[in-house]
Amino acid sequence: MTIAILTPILPIFHPAPLILHPPFVPSHRQAHPDTGTLRVRITSSVTHCGNNKIQSSHSPRPLRITPRSRHLERDPGQSPAMSSATANGSTASGLKFLIYGRTGWIGGLLGQLCAGSGIPYEYGSGRLENRASLEADLEAVRPTHVFNAAGVTGRPNVDWCETHRVETIRANVAGTLTLADVCRSKGLVLINYATGCIFEYDEKHPEGSGIGFKEEDTPNFIGSFYSKTKAMVEDLLKNYENVCTLRVRMPISSDLSNPRNFITKITRYEKVVNIPNSMTILDELLPISIEMAKRNLTGIFNFTNPGVVSHNEILEMYRDYIDPNFTWKNFTLEEQAKVIVAPRSNNELDTTKLKTEFPELLPIKESLIKYVFEPNKKTSSA
Numbered sequence: 207m208t209i210a211i212l213t214p215i216l217p218i219f220h221p222a223p224l225i226l227h228p229p230f231v232p233s234h235r236q237a238h239p240d241t242g243t244l245r246v247r248i249t250s251s252v253t254h255c256g257n258n259k260i261q262s263s264h265s266p267r268p269l270r271i272t273p274r275s276r277h278l279e280r281d282p283g284q285s286p287a288m289s290s291a292t293a294n295g296s297t298a299s300g301l302k303f304l305i306y307g308r309t310g311w312i313g314g315l316l317g318q319l320c321a322g323s324g325i326p327y328e329y330g331s332g333r334l335e336n337r338a339s340l341e342a343d344l345e346a347v348r349p350t351h352v353f354n355a356a357g358v359t360g361r362p363n364v365d366w367c368e369t370h371r372v373e374t375i376r377a378n379v380a381g382t383l384t385l386a387d388v389c390r391s392k393g394l395v396l397i398n399y400a401t402g403c404i405f406e407y408d409e410k411h412p413e414g415s416g417i418g419f420k421e422e423d424t425p426n427f428i429g430s431f432y433s434k435t436k437a438m439v440e441d442l443l444k445n446y447e448n449v450c451t452l453r454v455r456m457p458i459s460s461d462l463s464n465p466r467n468f469i470t471k472i473t474r475y476e477k478v479v480n481i482p483n484s485m486t487i488l489d490e491l492l493p494i495s496i497e498m499a500k501r502n503l504t505g506i507f508n509f510t511n512p513g514v515v516s517h518n519e520i521l522e523m524y525r526d527y528i529d530p531n532f533t534w535k536n537f538t539l540e541e542q543a544k545v546i547v548a549p550r551s552n553n554e555l556d557t558t559k560l561k562t563e564f565p566e567l568l569p570i571k572e573s574l575i576k577y578v579f580e581p582n583k584k585t586s587s588a
């Protein structure tokens with residue numbers, strides 16, 4: 207089996223607005239240097255939260271991706287579950303995704319992306335905290351990769367989690383860990399949409415300094431119960447070598463009518479704070495997360511565009527591209543604290559690791575213009 211055989215079945219990676227349904231193509235594959243077999247292993251060391259990237263190796267206890275199924279496979283004897291798990295993936299692309307979060311924002315977009323790029327996928331019907339239901343999903347779907355966009359985010363916002371602590375733990379901690387554990391037992395990579403709202407600017411990472419928090423930094427923001435549980439589960443997930451943790455922040459999409467969209471939120475607030483933050487342009491980054499699955503990347507990734515953008519800078523773009531009459535009022539963090547229950551995190555994440563893997567990743571302000579404001583442009587002046 208040579209790497210050339212893979213080429214026709216793997217589409218080209220080229221992030222584009224979600225509405226365009228881009229084709230995807232991995233730019234990077236790991237082939238065994240001698241045999242051409244895609245031979246990989248999940249590193250067992252988790253002493254730091256760097257990229258536990260599955261890598262080409264002759265090491266003991268290897269996992270393998272077969273070109274046809276692109277499915278992780280353990281050596282005989284390591285896990286009895288492996289043999290059934292590798293007898294799947296009989297799709298033309300060799301991929302089959304199982305996605306959790308059908309009714310959610312990110313889960314819904316993921317399904318659209320898969321449909322648009324011809325990747326077979328199904329949504330999980332199980333509840334995260336119910337191990338038997340997850341095992342039944344895996345048995346029925348026989349995926350090559352699992353995506354977790356399920357979790358409790360609170361309605362209307364994360365303040366809900368302050369008063370629904372057990373429900374939050376059940377889904378975001380017990381549930382996420384159960385899914386990671388079930389996937390591990392089947393040798394499956396789990397792409398887990400997590401949060402970067404577990405950091406706040408501090409003396410070593412001051413606002414405006416350009417010094418962002420790295421993947422290996424210990425979370426320093428537990429001001430809200432939501433963030434606290436997300437930081438806890440991220441720490442525990444470091445022990446799962448099959449998990450790719452994506453730290454999403456203040457997600458933005460080109461759908462400006464979606465009330466979950468950060469831009470939509472701040473244009474509807476009566477008053478907004480004005481703080482630079484790392485943010486995630488979903489139109490650019492969700493296709494990248496699919497590519498990360500294809501590359502079987504694991505470990506923690508700061509999953510934002512490089513750099514920061516402030517609330518006012520976004521609102522200025524909104525005024526310039528969408529509504530020339532748009533105005534807004536700012537208020538201070540202290541004033542904001544009076545209208546919310548739990549504090550919110552503000553930070554910059556260091557995206558060197560993601561950018562090294564995906565050099566084409568755009569800085570946040572360029573991505574905003576390319577993926578959000580240009581496609582929605584309503585003014586002639588911008």
Ligand SMILES: NC(=O)c1ccc[n+]([C@@H]2O[C@H](COP(=O)([O-])OP(=O)(O)OC[C@H]3O[C@@H](n4cnc5c(N)ncnc54)[C@H](OP(=O)(O)O)[C@@H]3O)[C@@H](O)[C@H]2O)c1
Pocket residue numbers: 306307308309310311312313332333334335354355356357358359360376377381399400401402454455456457466
């Ligand atoms: N949106 C953001 O601002 C943001 C920012 C950073 C990170 N994230 C993270 O990204 C992930 C997805 O976010 P999102 O905005 O797409 O969330 P969302 O719109 O609130 O959707 C959450 C999804 O999770 C499902 N769900 C909740 N509890 C579940 C459980 N116990 N078992 C199975 N499914 C369950 C919900 O289905 P049901 O309706 O059936 O319960 C829904 O489909 C979350 O983990 C979130 O923490 C989001």
